[in-house]
Amino acid sequence: MNKNPNESKSVLAQVMLPSHANPSGNVHGGEIMKMMDACGSVAATRHAKKNVVTVRVDELVFYTPISVGHLVTCTSKPIFVGRSSIEVKVEVKVEDFMIGEEKVALKAIFTYVALDDHGKPSAIPGLVLTDESEKKDYELGLARYRDRKKNQ
Numbered sequence: 001m002n003k004n005p006n007e008s009k010s011v012l013a014q015v016m017l018p019s020h021a022n023p024s025g026n027v028h029g030g031e032i033m034k035m036m037d038a039c040g041s042v043a044a045t046r047h048a049k050k051n052v053v054t055v056r057v058d059e060l061v062f063y064t065p066i067s068v069g070h071l072v073t074c075t076s077k078p079i080f081v082g083r084s085s086i087e088v089k090v091e092v093k094v095e096d097f098m099i100g101e102e103k104v105a106l107k108a109i110f111t112y113v114a115l116d117d118h119g120k121p122s123a124i125p126g127l128v129l130t131d132e133s134e135k136k137d138y139e140l141g142l143a144r145y146r147d148r149k150k151n152q
Ligand SMILES: CC(C)(COP(=O)(O)OP(=O)(O)OC[C@H]1O[C@@H](n2cnc3c(N)ncnc32)[C@H](O)[C@@H]1OP(=O)(O)O)[C@@H](O)C(=O)NCCC(=O)NCCS
Pocket: 053, 054, 055, 056, 081, 082, 083, 084, 085, 086, 111, 113, 119, 120, 121, 148
């Protein structure tokens, strides 16, 4: 059954520790990308109700540095589905909770493919879009999907 993106919206939050950072306390970009992938895969799995694998990352942008002691919150939401593939928008906010300031730190679009029990791509439900922002995200996802199909 088709679903609204908000039914699969997922949130993952973690305080950054020295093990996430270099000796100067700057968090490694790869640590945040790993968290984004984990958060995105929860949204994709919630939508598909099947095992999913990551196949692509688009439009990954780092906006602001993240340091040890900051609270990092990833939010993910499906924006487009093909037959077995699903694009998930992932946004990361960083909060220095000693002073209560929160900023957008990263954004990206992760693509996952749902697999059946034999590891083959498997059809997933469509999206029910209810507002203009969801429709705009879907149209942009469809354009990227069509471009990729042309080049496959
Ligand atoms: C996912 C996988 C099983 C798909 O196999 P495949 O032979 O490419 O299958 P298909 O060509 O039928 O494509 C299946 C879907 O994946 C999409 N797809 C495959 N590769 C893609 C890519 N790089 N980017 C975006 N979409 C991709 C196709 O567009 C198709 O989408 P649709 O069903 O919505 O139309 C295979 O590519 C794979 O195992 N990749 C590695 C995934 C992985 O291990 N990730 C973790 C790495 S640590």
